[in-house]
Amino acid sequence: MQAKWTIAPAPHVRDNVTSRRIMIDVCLALAPAGIMSIVYFGAAAAGLIAISVLTCVLTEYLYQRLTGAKVTVGDWSAVVTGLLLAYNIPASAPWWIPVVGGVFAILIVKQLFGGIGSNFMNPALTARAVLFISWGSIMGAYPATQLMADTVSGATPLALLAEDASQVNLVDLLIGNCGGVLGETCKIALILGGVYLIVRGIIDWRVPACFIGMVFVCYLFMGGFDLALKEILAGGLMLGAFFMATDYATTPTSVLGRCIMGAGCGLLCFVIRAFANYPEGCSFAILFMNVATPLIDRFTMTKHFGEVKKHG
Amino acid sequence: MFGKQMFPGGVHPHEGVGGKAANQGNAIREMPAPRRVIIPLSMHIGAPARPVVQKGDHVLMGQVIAEAGGFVSAPIHASVSGTVLEIGEAQMPNGAIVRAILIDNDFRDEWVELHPCGHPETLTPAEAQQVIREAGIVGMGGAAFPTAVKLTPAPGKVIEKLILNGAECEPYLTADHRLMLEKAVEIVDGLRLVMLAFGVKDAIIGIEDNKPDAIAAMRAAAKPVDGIRVQALPVRYPQGGEKQLIYALTRRVVPNGGLPLDVGCVVCNVGTMYAIDQAIREGRPLVQRVTTIGGLVQNPGNYLVRIGTPVRHLLDACGGLRAEAKMLVSGGPMMGQAFNNLETPVTKGTSGIIALGADSLDPDEGPCIRCGRCMRACPMKLLPVHMDHFIREFNYNEAERLGVMNCIECGACTYVCPAKRLLTQSFRMGKKVITARRKAAAELAKKEKEEAERERAAREAAEKKEG
Ligand code: SF4
Ligand code: SF4
Numbered sequence: 001m002q003a004k005w006t007i008a009p010a011p012h013v014r015d016n017v018t019s020r021r022i023m024i025d026v027c028l029a030l031a032p033a034g035i036m037s038i039v040y041f042g043a044a045a046a047g048l049i050a051i052s053v054l055t056c057v058l059t060e061y062l063y064q065r066l067t068g069a070k071v072t073v074g075d076w077s078a079v080v081t082g083l084l085l086a087y088n089i090p091a092s093a094p095w096w097i098p099v100v101g102g103v104f105a106i107l108i109v110k111q112l113f114g115g116i117g118s119n120f121m122n123p124a125l126t127a128r129a130v131l132f133i134s135w136g137s138i139m140g141a142y143p144a145t146q147l148m149a150d151t152v153s154g155a156t157p158l159a160l161l162a163e164d165a166s167q168v169n170l171v172d173l174l175i176g177n178c179g180g181v182l183g184e185t186c187k188i189a190l191i192l193g194g195v196y197l198i199v200r201g202i203i204d205w206r207v208p209a210c211f212i213g214m215v216f217v218c219y220l221f222m223g224g225f226d227l228a229l230k231e232i233l234a235g236g237l238m239l240g241a242f243f244m245a246t247d248y249a250t251t252p253t254s255v256l257g258r259c260i261m262g263a264g265c266g267l268l269c270f271v272i273r274a275f276a277n278y279p280e281g282c283s284f285a286i287l288f289m290n291v292a293t294p295l296i297d298r299f300t301m302t303k304h305f306g307e308v309k310k311h312g
Numbered sequence: 313m314f315g316k317q318m319f320p321g322g323v324h325p326h327e328g329v330g331g332k333a334a335n336q337g338n339a340i341r342e343m344p345a346p347r348r349v350i351i352p353l354s355m356h357i358g359a360p361a362r363p364v365v366q367k368g369d370h371v372l373m374g375q376v377i378a379e380a381g382g383f384v385s386a387p388i389h390a391s392v393s394g395t396v397l398e399i400g401e402a403q404m405p406n407g408a409i410v411r412a413i414l415i416d417n418d419f420r421d422e423w424v425e426l427h428p429c430g431h432p433e434t435l436t437p438a439e440a441q442q443v444i445r446e447a448g449i450v451g452m453g454g455a456a457f458p459t460a461v462k463l464t465p466a467p468g469k470v471i472e473k474l475i476l477n478g479a480e481c482e483p484y485l486t487a488d489h490r491l492m493l494e495k496a497v498e499i500v501d502g503l504r505l506v507m508l509a510f511g512v513k514d515a516i517i518g519i520e521d522n523k524p525d526a527i528a529a530m531r532a533a534a535k536p537v538d539g540i541r542v543q544a545l546p547v548r549y550p551q552g553g554e555k556q557l558i559y560a561l562t563r564r565v566v567p568n569g570g571l572p573l574d575v576g577c578v579v580c581n582v583g584t585m586y587a588i589d590q591a592i593r594e595g596r597p598l599v600q601r602v603t604t605i606g607g608l609v610q611n612p613g614n615y616l617v618r619i620g621t622p623v624r625h626l627l628d629a630c631g632g633l634r635a636e637a638k639m640l641v642s643g644g645p646m647m648g649q650a651f652n653n654l655e656t657p658v659t660k661g662t663s664g665i666i667a668l669g670a671d672s673l674d675p676d677e678g679p680c681i682r683c684g685r686c687m688r689a690c691p692m693k694l695l696p697v698h699m700d701h702f703i704r705e706f707n708y709n710e711a712e713r714l715g716v717m718n719c720i721e722c723g724a725c726t727y728v729c730p731a732k733r734l735l736t737q738s739f740r741m742g743k744k745v746i747t748a749r750r751k752a753a754a755e756l757a758k759k760e761k762e763e764a765e766r767e768r769a770a771r772e773a774a775e776k777k778e779g
Contacts, residue, residue: 004652005637005638005639005640005650005651005652006638006639006650006652006673007407007650007651007652008639008650008673008674009650009734009736009737009740010641010645010646010647010648010649010650010721010723010736011325011645011646011647011723011726011727011736012639012641012645012646012648012650012668012672013325013326013327013328013483013645013646013668013672013727014671014675014726014727014729014732015323015325015326015727015728015729015730016326017728017730018678018730018731018732019678019681019683019730019731021730022681022683022730072678072679075678077681115679116679116681117679117680117681117682117731118679204684248681248682248683248684249681249682253682253683253684253687253695253697254684254687255688301695302693303693304568304692304693304694304715304718305319305320305321305555305559305565305691305692305693305718306555306565306566306567306568306570306692306718307567307568307715
């Protein structure tokens with residue numbers, strides 16, 4: 001009877017939240033935006049999303065099998081990367097774009113740096129940047145949605161905003177009836193997903209709040225309320241603020257660090273959009289802050305409880 | 313900053329079958345004495361007690377069978393009347409084998425003559441310390457630190473506030489809850505006597521607000537006494553951690569490496585205070601305690617148990633374990649120790665014996681996803697994810713710089729980690745290594761100093777000769 005009882009060091013209870021549960025929640029939160037992209041861009045969108053997710057999962061599986069590492073595709077993190085990558089591709093892209101992007105994201109950015117949690121840049125965003133640099137004309141083409149009037153076909157709201165804010169219709173921005181990459185168009189779907197993640201305690205509300213708030217305030221000073229409102233609803237800002245600037249591996253862990261992350265992204269995004277004449281500044285802003293993350297982590301270390309001057 | 317009566321961090325651990333909900337309504341019952349008690353000589357922090365009886369001696373209940381082995385130590389009393397079988401061994405919940413006195417029970421429960429205190433309300437501090445010391449009282453919340461030592465302030469320090477810990481924040485445990493319901497008057501009386509003896513004007517009783525009946529009972533008991541306040545605390549583990557409780561109740565922060573007395577506080581568990589009251593009023597030594605038997609046992613309950621009762625006897629009395637039980641833990645599930653020897657005895661610090669199922673076995677560790685949950689959960693505001701990283705690289709210096717020595721091993725970080733990393737476990741190990749290194753370094757330094765001293769003396773002697 002004696003040896004029947006397991007011996008292990010405390011604690012002996014665990015929360016039922018697992019890494020896998022968190023990743024599945026992120027996928028759920030991304031789902032509305034994915035559905036809207038299929039509504040707007042049709043079967044092409046569905047195909048690209050499927051190819052991207054499959055590529056990411058398969059790459060991770062094969063890499064881990066071939067290197068003899070533990071196969072961890074069951075943690076759903078590759079699915080998240082696949083979705084995010086697909087959401088950053090225009091609907092007009094050929095099938096091999098997500099394949100190249102997926103392999104790059106998982107193999108180079110994630111696995112070669114040690115797998116989940118160890119990569120220092122967001123895999124999907126890095127892949128997007130690389131695709132953008134290599135095949136700019138494919139990645140920079142923003143087809144019109146199926147519901148759009150022909151007059152504005154192709155031009156993203158960001159490009160229009162840079163010319164004249166009144167050209168852009170606020171309702172179209174909100175529901176996503178505007179040009180852009182797959183997953184970034186429907187802001188309502190993205191906000192819904194983001195709020196879900198905040199409520200579930202998976203992401204810190206401070207990151208999107210600081211990020212979006214910063215962009216808003218900057219544009220408020222530059223061009224007034226109407227422009228500021230439309231700017232935060234245009235382009236990849238919502239997708240980036242809720243889903244990419246909150247990526248655990250590549251953003252600071254402390255509360256203050258996360259505020260800095262959000263605000264930094266916002267500021268950079270504004271600068272790139274407004275002054276570098278490069279409307280899609282959001283991705284690069286996040287990537288830049290990813291690189292700065294270890295530094296932010298180091299400088300935002302908090303005092304321990306008890307690390308105080310002695311009580312008088 | 314942390315809201316009302318809050319310490320930083322913390323978690324809400326969940327409970328399983330046979331938890332607080334199942335047990336808090338069970339009144340304290342007396343556990344029949346076992347045929348034989350096994351009373352360990354080191355069941356407190358400090359030097360082991362020294363036996364003063366021999367094999368074959370007849371002992372009475374409450375008789376001293378071992379005297380304190382030093383200043384930080386406690387005497388031990390027989391919890392049954394009967395014959396000393398041998399001075400043998402016992403296995404403690406942490407696996408250590410320690411010396412123990414085994415007594416065969418004659419089931420007569422003959423007590424030694426008790427000497428209640430003649431003037432309980434006018435004790436001097438020294439007298440109170442003596443009564444508490446002689447009754448063998450140690451912290452009954454689990455730490456088992458000798459209470460008389462705790463109540464002996466270093467020169468220059470004064471006890472300004474007495475804090476009574478009724479938080480009972482560990483899941484499953486309900487012993488303190490029941491005690492507060494059933495012995496509120498005695499606990500408050502003990503507190504009052506200690507306040508009188510040490511001239512303390514201010515006492516706070518902290519109770520988590522999931523025990524409204526205990527709060528009401530203690531408030532009613534404390535009402536006629538000046539200077540005692542009962543404070544409801546939010547449910548949040550580790551609310552009963554000494555530093556966390558002091559902060560929640562007084563907003564004072566115990567400095568790292570310091571003691572509660574550095575901020576004028578002494579914290580006692582409610583069970584300890586009950587034992588103190590018994591010692592002063594009735595002259596009773598600590599020979600039994602209230603222990604929760606919970607989790608996957610047939611009939612969970614709260615029992616008044618003789619110190620030295622083997623766990624096997626307790627489980628039998630509760631109808632045995634359920635088939636799903638996979639793990640036995642002494643204490644609560646967050647900080648308690650898993651053990652597998654059913655002859656392990658109940659000690660002065662055993663707040664509970666709980667049986668846990670398969671969901672308490674360690675899941676596979678996954679890679680850290682850097683979610684930051686562990687940092688938010690840490691009540692000491694440490695950085696578990698980073699400390700763990702360094703300890704696993706054997707970089708103890710860096711882990712020490714990050715404050716691993718201030719880790720109170722509460723388990724909150726391990727509890728929340730979605731990757732199921734063994735964080736607390738890693739810190740416990742790291743702290744041991746660092747402590748051992750510090751000790752080795754101190755010894756080396758001492759040796760070198762002695763060496764230098766000797767050399768100097770030799771040189772001086774030689775110089776003198778020459779001169
Ligand atoms: S075990 Fe240590 S590091 Fe972990 S939460 Fe508790 S005090 Fe913090
Ligand atoms: S809780 Fe676990 S997974 Fe999250 S940062 Fe801490 S160690 Fe890593």
